[in-house]
Amino acid sequence: MRRMTARPENAHQARLLRLLRDNGSNSRAQLGDLVDLSRSKLAVEVDRLLETGLVVADGLAPSRGGRRSHNIRLAPTLRFLGVDIGATSIDVAVTNAELEVLGHLNQPMDVREGPVAVFEQVLSMAAKLKAAGLAEGFDGAGIGVPGPVRFPEGVPVAPPIMPGWDGFPVREALSQELGCPVMVDNDVNLMAMGEQHAGVARSVGDFLCVKIGTGIGCGIVVGGDVHRGVTGSAGDIGHIQAVPDGRPCACGNRGCLEAHFSGAALAEDAEQAAREGRSAYLATRLETAGSLTAADVSAAAAAGDTVALELIREGGKRLGQVVAGLVSFFNPGLVVIGGGVTGLGHTLLASVRTQVYRQSLPLATGNLPIVLGELGPVAGAIGAARLISDHVFSPA
Amino acid sequence: MRRMTARPENAHQARLLRLLRDNGSNSRAQLGDLVDLSRSKLAVEVDRLLETGLVVADGLAPSRGGRRSHNIRLAPTLRFLGVDIGATSIDVAVTNAELEVLGHLNQPMDVREGPVAVFEQVLSMAAKLKAAGLAEGFDGAGIGVPGPVRFPEGVPVAPPIMPGWDGFPVREALSQELGCPVMVDNDVNLMAMGEQHAGVARSVGDFLCVKIGTGIGCGIVVGGDVHRGVTGSAGDIGHIQAVPDGRPCACGNRGCLEAHFSGAALAEDAEQAAREGRSAYLATRLETAGSLTAADVSAAAAAGDTVALELIREGGKRLGQVVAGLVSFFNPGLVVIGGGVTGLGHTLLASVRTQVYRQSLPLATGNLPIVLGELGPVAGAIGAARLISDHVFSPA
DNA sequence: CCATCTTTTTCCACACTCAGGACAAAGTCG
DNA sequence: CGACTTTGTCCTGAGTGTGGAAAAAGATGG
Incomplete structure (x- = not known):
């Protein structure tokens, strides 16, 4: 249609x-x-x-x-579709032309199942939203994927956590299926655009948006525009060395930030702590669920579990070290922290802040807010809608 | 006039x-x-x-x-003045409208003598170039200073190595003295603009330009434009932590890149090696000169001195670690290395390259040249001329 | 050396755009 | 109810830019 x-x-x-x-x-x-x-x-x-x-x-x-x-x-009938494909789940939202979210669905799904299965799911979610009367058709769709994208063509390139997606013509294929213009970008960039449009980064021209999910990425906004780098891999800070000769990482190096702090690393650390009997709370949780996730650590921390709190603090320190370097380099006007583990909340934030304010020069940190994103799970979808609306609202 | x-x-x-x-x-x-x-x-x-x-x-x-x-x-009579104020010396160049250097002077001078003394020197150098028949007057002047600048006003802000310059109205004062438009910027940004205009970075939109002088800085070019950050301190990578719990730095932290590798650090390391008798070459040099500089290390390396070579390699490794992080983050199309210690040349380059290619992801490094700047000491002055010409050649 | 073809430059008429003023319509305020 | 303000529409005049025609200057080939 x-x-x-x-x-x-x-x-x-x-x-x-x-x-x-x-x-x-x-x-x-x-x-x-x-x-x-x-x-x-x-x-x-x-x-x-x-x-x-x-x-x-x-x-x-x-x-x-x-x-x-x-x-x-x-026109109140205009509809944009915002799709945020994460490593382990999919968010789909319908917005009006003002980018207000009219409806939002979330489905767990492993991105490694490949583009065909994922898009089937996305299309069925979109259909469900249509069936709920939220849209008759879409005037544009934005898609976020958890890896680097060759932006002009809308094609993922060499995405480490998305085997099977390399070179898949996402833009082309979805444009065909949905019958509307489509733009594809990295999920972190879209989160940044979301926070810029409707979140904490309104009216800030230069800022960084760190997203902690299964991996770690960073959206870079320069003069109001997203910086994607020459191969679309800008902001890929998960493999910056945070600990010299630290833990081995999937990328082949040691001490990568992601290996020491990310949704995945946090879950592993928590399981280990549980098995070693250092935390009763986590041990119970591990026994009932069979495995632990970052959300469990978040819950444990909220319940006052000292081991969980310490894990978060330690991770925040690692992250803060890296962010401090980025702040010195980039001199942003704001740093936003978001992503799935925002539940770690203020413990994490405090730890990052301490580290950044200690390590960066006063001129760069003097008036630098470091805050949590305020859009939560729909940040990416709103950013996606923003992306495609920028495209649709530009001369043909 | x-x-x-x-x-x-x-x-x-x-x-x-x-x-x-x-x-x-x-x-x-x-x-x-x-x-x-x-x-x-x-x-x-x-x-x-x-x-x-x-x-x-x-x-x-x-x-x-x-x-x-x-x-x-x-018009062949148009003249721009490019001034590059370094920590320990001043470069002044006269260019025509095509930014070709018609004449160039260099004077050692400590920037800590303050703006008044420095500008006296600059004006006398400019007068000398005029007297040589290279110019009758100037249609614009660009000034580079070794510290952060509030760009729109052309005023240094909180420059760590330039006490006495904080808030000094450089642009205003020199515009008065020279009777022409003046623009002020960080010296590293100007070096980047110089290499972009007439050096290795022609036709590259996104690149980094690392300058190793008394300190270490990095010019950031995004989409052809210099990124200065919200307070003008972007690119200040000298105080990124390179070695956890490393050497103490003037900034109050430990392990800063600048404390481990820079003109100043290199000179100190060399002196220590000389005193400890680890290098005969450097010891002789120290005895005759009374102190050592980065240039001495450069000469020693050229003469095959193993200690000097090892110092350079070690420094290149530190620098490479930091640059690797920046490459992952920024995904540039080119990295230029320049500054006073370019004499360290290919030993340094090889060391940096090794580290970057090892530590950054293939997608970001795949086609990433890391090269030495090709303009040498006039890079900054050319960049300064470029800066002011962009201003003069824009609608009033 | 001449005729013909190209490229560059100038000249000119026509179409189009847009700013700003005049005026009508619709409201507010005392 | 009258004076004043804001908004919307209409219209004209100034200015800008396009594209064609023709002239100028040179190349090419016989």
């Missing part, structure tokens, strides 16, 4: 669409204040957008002391 | 001026191929530039099969 979504005809229209996306409904007069176009010109462009159906009239705005202005908003 | 340099009236003219700067003399027809403007429009803009005197006619171009085209070039 192909939907022909109109596209803006020029940069002015694109600008207006993005303003409406970011600021919501707006009066014509207000728009005039924002865009520095003559009233005549603005009227023409708005009329054209109304004709194409991308925006609709939306009643009258409250008076600002004179005649009331007509409100304009993005 | 104030010179009123004309400025381009619009973006098209600015574009043309930069093309002429980067490509040298050019025929009108060739320009037409490059800029995607109608012939009429192009003719008008070129004529206006001719009127303002920013460009001049320059004979006829060779025929391309028909009527010969008129050559156009930037």
Whole structure:
């Protein structure tokens, strides 16, 4: 079911669409204040957008002391699909044109089952959301995958944790299936875009967004734009050396950050602690579940388990060491920490902060907030919607 | 002696001026191929530039099969001043509008003598270059200082190795003295711009430029533009921890890269080796000179001294560890190594390369050249000229 | 040496865009 | 109810840029 979504005809229209996306409904007069176009010109462009159906009239705005202005908003029927494929689960969200989440589904799924199985799942989730009446069709879809992506083509390249995905034409295939434009990016970059659009990073031009999941990655935003690097692997900080001659890592080196702190490493450490009898809480948990995850450590910490707390603190210190280096190098205006293990919360945050503030120079840390992401599991999906909306709201 | 340099009236003219700067003399027809403007429009803009005197006619171009085209070039009387203030010496260069170095002076001087003394020296060097007939006046000057700069205002902020410079209005003061526009930036950023304009980094959009001098810094170029960070301290990698619990550093921490490898650290290590009698070459040198510098180590290495070579290799390994992390994080298309100790040359390079290729992931290092800068001591001055020319060649 | 073909440049007419003013419509406020 | 403010529409005039025609300058081939 192909939907022909109109596209803006020029940069002015694109600008207006993005303003409406970011600021919501707006009066014509207000728009005039924002865009520095003559009233005549603005009227023409708005009329054209109304004709194409991308925006609709939306009643009258409250008076600002004179005649009331007509409100304009993005077409309420526009729908974007945001897909965040993680290592062990899939998040799918439907948003309207303002990128508000109308519905959200989460399914556990191992990305290693390969692109065909995963996309089957994604499409069925999308269908379920449609069946719930949230969308009739999609005007665009953003897809996040847990590995490097050749961005212009929308193709994963040499993804370490996604065997079978290398070179798979994700963009092409999903565009075919969904009948709408599709953009693909690294999941961490999308999380950064999500927090930038609707989360803690609003109005920050340069920031880092560290995502701790099964692995560790870092979204880099420079001047409002995501930096992807020449091969799309920028932000891949999981294999930076955190401990000289430390633990062996799947990548073949030793002491990688990921080997010492990540969802996977944390789970292993916890199991070991449980087996060695250092934590009664974790031992019980291990016995009932058969294995432990980062979430178990999080729960243990919340229950006051000292071993769990110590694991988190130690991990935060490792992470903080690496982040301190990145802060010195990049001098961001904000550091966001998010991902599945946000449940580790303030213990982790405190540990990272301590390390960064101690190790980086005052000029770089002086006014540097280090905070948790505020969008939780939908950050990636919102970022994905943002990605594709940027594409759809740009001149054809 | 104030010179009123004309400025381009619009973006098209600015574009043309930069093309002429980067490509040298050019025929009108060739320009037409490059800029995607109608012939009429192009003719008008070129004529206006001719009127303002920013460009001049320059004979006829060779025929391309028909009527010969008129050559156009930037006014040959335009002069930029490039100043690179290092920790221990000052480089001043005069360039024409194409940023070719017409004359270059170098003077040892300790930056700690403060801005007043330093600028006195700079002005006297500029006067000397003028007296040599290289310039009548300057149409702009770029200044590099060895510390963080609040870029828009051109003011150093909290520079660790430049006490007395904090908050000094460098841009304002020099603009007054020289009677021309002035821009100020970190010396490392300027070196990066220099290598980008005329050195190894031509045609690379994203790259890192590591400068090893008295300290260590790193210029970051993203999408062709220098990234300065929110407080102007981006690229300050000298205080990234390279050795856990390593040597104490002036910054108060331990194990900073700069404490283990930099011009200053190298000199100290060499002196110690000399005193301990581990190297006859260095011991002799120490006796005659009273102290050692990085240049001595360089000379010793060239002479085959094993201790010197080992010092360089060890330092390269430390540097390589840090650079490997930056490569993973930033995924650049090129890494340039330059600065005063380029004399350490290929020994250093080999050591850094080994470490980076070993520690970073193949996707990031797959096609990553790591090379020495090719502009030597004038890289900074050329970058400074480039900086100010970008400013002068932009609409007023 | 001349005729023909190319390339470059200039000139010009036409279309298009856009800013800004005038004016009508719709509200507020006293 | 009247004066003032804000918003929206219409219209004109200035300016800009495109593309064609033709002239200028040279190359090529007989």
